Amino acid sequence: MTTRLDDLPLRDDLRGMKPYGAPQAALPVALNVNENTHPVPDDVAGDILDAVARALRDVNRYPDREFTALREAFADYLGEGLTREQIWAGNGSNEVLQHLLQAFAGPGRTAFSFDPTYSMYPLLTRGTGARWVSGVRSHDYTVSPASAAEQISEVRPDVTFLCAPNNPTGTPMSLDVIEAAYDATEGIVIVDEAYQEFAPHDAPSAVSLLPGRERLVVSRTMSKAFAFAGARVGYLAADPALIDALRLVRLPYHLSALTQAAATAALGHADTMLGMVDEIVSQRDRISATVEALGYQAHESWTNFVLFGGVADPAATWQALYDRGVLIRDIGIPHHLRVTAGTADETTAFLDALASIGSGS
Structure with missing residues (x-):
């Protein structure tokens, strides 16, 4: 008989909790966990x-x-x-x-x-x-x-x-x-x-x-x-x-x-490592401008990612991007999705895939 978590003498305050975790998938473009997608020089x-x-x-x-x-x-x-x-x-x-x-x-x-x-x-x-x-x-x-x-x-x-x-x-x-x-x-x-x-x-x-x-x-x-x-x-x-x-x-x-x-x-x-930051910021701003042009709402971001709203069906949009080889993040905010700013090529792949799905609501 297989032991289940509920069968163990777990602390009561931990019962029913779920561990932290973001989807990990071997897709060509992974922009879901806010990594720096540029390799170390x-x-x-x-x-x-x-x-x-x-x-x-x-x-x-x-x-x-x-x-x-x-x-x-x-x-x-x-x-x-x-x-x-x-x-x-x-x-x-x-x-x-x-x-x-x-x-x-x-x-x-x-x-x-x-x-x-x-x-x-x-x-x-x-x-x-x-x-x-x-x-x-x-x-x-x-x-x-x-x-x-x-x-x-x-x-x-x-x-x-x-x-x-x-x-x-x-x-x-x-x-x-x-x-x-x-x-x-x-x-x-x-x-x-x-x-x-x-x-x-x-x-x-x-x-x-x-x-x-x-x-x-x-x-x-x-x-x-x-x-x-x-x-x-x-x-x-x-x-x-x-x-x-x-x-x-x-x-x-x-x-x-x-x-x-x-x-x-x-x-x-540090100077060399941080030299990547300006490029990432430029891709972040490019994402914000383009998703706005596609009919979505890009929220102001001082990070390496963009949260955008106006997504009629986040789960369906996430899946459609996944099917096109692009992994982003559904973080549970209604009608929103989040995408990491990657390299220029990764950003292009995401924006092209999003454009192929259709405009925001």
């Missing part, structure tokens, strides 16, 4: 391989538990006078967020964000035994400072997530909203800047707000702008005391020596 890949090869010589030993060189590299990259004592990292930004929830959420506590937003926030929250509460956004998916403060004051969360720019909508969030949210709570405020590199060059980062705000956290990832999704490296900046809190919950030696070596080498080529 050959010269950068060569340096990364050399760094990993050097690390392999000592792989019989545990890695630097404090990943000192990598934290220094992240501090240099973020600027704003940051030091390594203000930096933390993990195996992808999801692990970094999990560390924060393990330290500051948990049973009897609450985490909060404005819906729709990144679908992993409630999953990570419930995985730590905390309660998840969703707030609301305006019809254009923005949040005003007054609305943010009012909703947070009402919920009084222990952890507040601010996805800036927001996933899955691409919506920017101004610093005054972040300041209002911080002032409205005594809990931790996490600004998730996974897509910050795709924002306009003059758009300020929430990193500039860190001085004097010991409960503020700014998280980033190397998965998007640095084309490092397969390497799984995320990081954050915060007050050194908050970093100390994360040491209480991390697993021993959680970042392998190979991961540390690869990420440090990649950061040494």
Whole structure:
């Protein structure tokens, strides 16, 4: 007899939950999970391989538990006078967020964000035994400072997530909203800047707000702008005391020596790696303009993807694109679909396929 999940002594609060997952299919054009579809440049890949090869010589030993060189590299990259004592990292930004929830959420506590937003926030929250509460956004998916403060004051969360720019909508969030949210709570405020590199060059980062705000956290990832999704490296900046809190919950030696070596080498080529961003932004803007011309509604995006509405039947449109070899994402917002900005050829393939289906409603 086959054992089912329901037959196991699973935690009651996990029963009925579904794991995170996006469709994975071997289609010619995969634009569904906001990856950087540009490969790592050959010269950068060569340096990364050399760094990993050097690390392999000592792989019989545990890695630097404090990943000192990598934290220094992240501090240099973020600027704003940051030091390594203000930096933390993990195996992808999801692990970094999990560390924060393990330290500051948990049973009897609450985490909060404005819906729709990144679908992993409630999953990570419930995985730590905390309660998840969703707030609301305006019809254009923005949040005003007054609305943010009012909703947070009402919920009084222990952890507040601010996805800036927001996933899955691409919506920017101004610093005054972040300041209002911080002032409205005594809990931790996490600004998730996974897509910050795709924002306009003059758009300020929430990193500039860190001085004097010991409960503020700014998280980033190397998965998007640095084309490092397969390497799984995320990081954050915060007050050194908050970093100390994360040491209480991390697993021993959680970042392998190979991961540390690869990420440090990649950061040494930040200018080259970020050179891909402008091309991705140009394809994003091309998608927005073209889907509008086809009769859909493209929402403002400061990310590497476009959420577009006016889709009469998202499931049917998704399937029609799939049948044409193009994979995008139905994220569950009625009459909307989301597409990643890929290379010029990938973008052309998507736009041609969408045009062949027909115009928006």
